[in-house]
Amino acid sequence: MFSKLVNPKSIAVIGASHNPAKIGYVVLKNLVSHNFKGDVYPVNPKGGEILGYRVYKNVEDLPEVDLAVITLPAELTLKVFEDTAKKAKFIIPIAGGFGETGKKGKEMEKYILEKAREHNARIVGPNTVGIYIPSTGVNTALVVPERSRFPGDGDIAFITQSGALGLLTMDSVSLYNVGFSAFINLGNRVDVNENELLEYFGKDEKSKVIIMYIESFKDGKEFMKIASQVTRKKPVVVLKAGRTSRGGKAASLHTGALGGNDAVADGAFKQVGVIRAYDEVELVDYARALAYGKPIMGDRIAVVTSAGGVGVVTTDYIESKEHGIGMKMASLDEKTKRKIKDEVVPFASVENPIDMTAQASDDDYDGVLEALQSDPNVDAILVYALFQTPLISEKLVDIITKWHRKGSKPLIVGSIGSNFTMKMAAKFEENKVPVYMSIERAVKAIKVLRIRGKYIERWENE
Amino acid sequence: MxxxxxxxxxxxxxxxxxxxxxxxxxxxxxxxxxxxxxxxxxxxxxxxxxxxxxxxxxxxxxxxxxxxxxxxxxxxxxxxxxxxxMVNGNVETIIGVIKDPTFGHAIMFGLGGIYTEVYRDVTFRVIPINRRDAEDMIQDIRGKKILEGYRGKKVNREAIISLLTSISKLVVENPDIEGIDLNPVLLTEDKAIVLDAKIIKS
CATH class of the missing domain: 3.30.1490.20 (ATP-grasp fold, A domain)
Structure with missing residues (x-):
């Protein structure tokens, strides 16, 4: 349905510009620098050449294209729109100044939608930063490359109603190399909506998890129908912002007053297996846990650390219902304890949290993680990779990665520190190991994998 | 009505x-x-x-x-x-229905009286709900201990579940309903009894 949008063979940039300060230049430049392999057709009445591409003087002269990006202001977008719809299967009008500005803008949206329908074209937007597909190099975003980074290829499909929040989120997680399979900004959503995209990425092999930033659902019932199918196959995380207004006849009822916030959305998500995030950090943190990690099928967590205090705070976060996730610290099996004490780290505390102290080495971690694999009382492991002590090296990343991949227990990594730790976190990320740079974030990742596990239990019992 | x-x-x-x-x-x-x-x-x-x-x-x-x-x-x-x-019971609860502009009819369950008024300890699901959704709703309540026989005040969980699914069915079959307030719903050792009911149709 959307394969020509995310993997187009040809892209027209209508409003392409020679001026590096113009969107029409930045979009073209981003296509070049992300190695887009297909054909590129800039359009500008002045003609000539931009960034090595021959410039078409008008839209009528273009061959048929899979995707057209219109980088012109709203009024001019309207003028070229019908001609563009005749040539392109998908159209991304970047400009603002449409429905978000009022009645006249709404009329303009009605016009472009009519023209698109007439010529069998689909619209993403308007008022959008468009799309970014790392694997195909399609990038219509208009951020200045010198001051922000685009993430590389990965497992996360990102559907967002806000372009700016989406780009900022991707820029910030680029710091430790989180990858995305697709980024699509719905903008004013006159045509292509989140439900169609959710269904599409639900079937897309490349996308292991789908994350969404939504302010208002196009069609809540339809969302529930599609989400309930998609979540059986892969996790869906939604950051739902904004409250729905309510009124009408039922406002006088008690229930009407109590439903005033987004309590209904919350219930709907639980019914269809959607996981909820409350800010942009949680959104990507949860996505990584769900894309790389295994669902957790019980409440008992083993914690491995070389810093005692980290273990104590983690214990509080795991067990507390008020400031934590209300799960349990595992009571380790006697066999596990003996193995750890006798064979691995005689100096360590073998009660959970397992504190190996600052004397811990890479190999000690290896031994403890191995011992925990066969413990029947452990449902998941939270292991802290703390690189500040002398016997710990970069090798620890490989050891933990090994147990993440071949171990039977779901595993989450916490790593606390500055530049060096950040470098190690990027390595974990490249290995697709879920790593978190604070205790709270690591524990919340545990919670999310447990929620996913509970959904799976529920479906198995149905 | x-x-x-x-x-x-x-x-x-x-x-x-x-x-x-x-x-x-x-x-x-x-x-x-x-x-x-x-x-x-x-x-x-x-x-x-x-x-x-x-x-x-x-x-x-x-x-x-x-x-x-x-x-x-x-x-x-x-x-x-x-x-x-007049009926005596152990616990007061509230059940309601609203028509949400995004998701349509939704059913609410919560503990009655002060728990609703002050703590807003209620939970919603979109109609229709199945038995499992009703069970989840009871689990969602922060004060769920009160529904587990706190201080010897026994209540019948099954009666709550069956009441919730019945209301869901009622709304599905009467889609012109705009809102429902069942407040209070009294829980006894074996039953859930609706003491006051308001149903608003469009």
């Missing part, structure tokens, strides 16, 4: 309500066959908060008291009066 009509509709879906009788005149009361003590309520689809306006009288123990209650309420509001048997 007045309270009596709302309760008739609920009864059709197997929902338990107190035995009741509508008196249009004082003489009607002679034909009333209910077990004392009773409660008398103004019967009107215009008045939503009956007790706030003095439209509810409790602990009626004899026919004479019932006749007095009729005169008081009928005299004040010029409406028929609903008499119902």
């Amino acid at each position: 007045n309270e009596y009509e709302a309760k008739l509709m609920l009864k059709k879906y197997g929902v338990k309500v107190p035995n009741g009788y509508v008196a249009k005149t004082k003489d009607d009361l002679k034909n009333m066959n209910l077990k004392y003590p009773l409660v008398a309520k103004v019967l009107s689809d215009k008045i939503l908060h009956k007790s706030d306006v003095g439209g509810v009288l409790l602990h009626i123990k004899t026919l004479e008291e019932a006749q007095e209650a009729f005169e008081k309420i009928n005299g004040k509001f010029s409406t028929p009066v609903l008499f119902e048997e």
Whole structure:
């Protein structure tokens, strides 16, 4: 349905510009620098050449294209729109100044939608930063490359109603190399909506998890129908912002007053297996846990650390219902304890949290993680990779990665520190190991994998 | 829809309500066959908060008291009066339905009284709900301990589940419903009884 949008063979940039300060230049430049392999057709009445591409003087002269990006202001977008719809299967009008500005803008949206329908074209937007597909190099975003980074290829499909929040989120997680399979900004959503995209990425092999930033659902019932199918196959995380207004006849009822916030959305998500995030950090943190990690099928967590205090705070976060996730610290099996004490780290505390102290080495971690694999009382492991002590090296990343991949227990990594730790976190990320740079974030990742596990239990019992 | 009509509709879906009788005149009361003590309520689809306006009288123990209650309420509001048997129970809950602009009809469950008023300890699901959704709703309540027989006050979990799924069915089959308030729903050791009901149709 959307394969020509995310993997187009040809892209027209209508409003392409020679001026590096113009969107029409930045979009073209981003296509070049992300190695887009297909054909590129800039359009500008002045003609000539931009960034090595021959410039078409008008839209009528273009061959048929899979995707057209219109980088012109709203009024001019309207003028070229019908001609563009005749040539392109998908159209991304970047400009603002449409429905978000009022009645006249709404009329303009009605016009472009009519023209698109007439010529069998689909619209993403308007008022959008468009799309970014790392694997195909399609990038219509208009951020200045010198001051922000685009993430590389990965497992996360990102559907967002806000372009700016989406780009900022991707820029910030680029710091430790989180990858995305697709980024699509719905903008004013006159045509292509989140439900169609959710269904599409639900079937897309490349996308292991789908994350969404939504302010208002196009069609809540339809969302529930599609989400309930998609979540059986892969996790869906939604950051739902904004409250729905309510009124009408039922406002006088008690229930009407109590439903005033987004309590209904919350219930709907639980019914269809959607996981909820409350800010942009949680959104990507949860996505990584769900894309790389295994669902957790019980409440008992083993914690491995070389810093005692980290273990104590983690214990509080795991067990507390008020400031934590209300799960349990595992009571380790006697066999596990003996193995750890006798064979691995005689100096360590073998009660959970397992504190190996600052004397811990890479190999000690290896031994403890191995011992925990066969413990029947452990449902998941939270292991802290703390690189500040002398016997710990970069090798620890490989050891933990090994147990993440071949171990039977779901595993989450916490790593606390500055530049060096950040470098190690990027390595974990490249290995697709879920790593978190604070205790709270690591524990919340545990919670999310447990929620996913509970959904799976529920479906198995149905 | 007045309270009596709302309760008739609920009864059709197997929902338990107190035995009741509508008196249009004082003489009607002679034909009333209910077990004392009773409660008398103004019967009107215009008045939503009956007790706030003095439209509810409790602990009626004899026919004479019932006749007095009729005169008081009928005299004040010029409406028929609903008499119902008073019921004792262990826990008060609230169940409701709203029409959400995004998701459509949604059902709410929560603990009644102060838990609803102060703590807003309620949870919603989009209609239709199945048995598992109803179970999850009970689990969602922060004060769920109270529903697990706290301080020897036993309640019947099954009765809550079946009430929630019945209301869901009622709404599916009557899509012109705009909102429902069942408040309070009294939980006894073996039943869930709807003491007051408001149903608003479009």
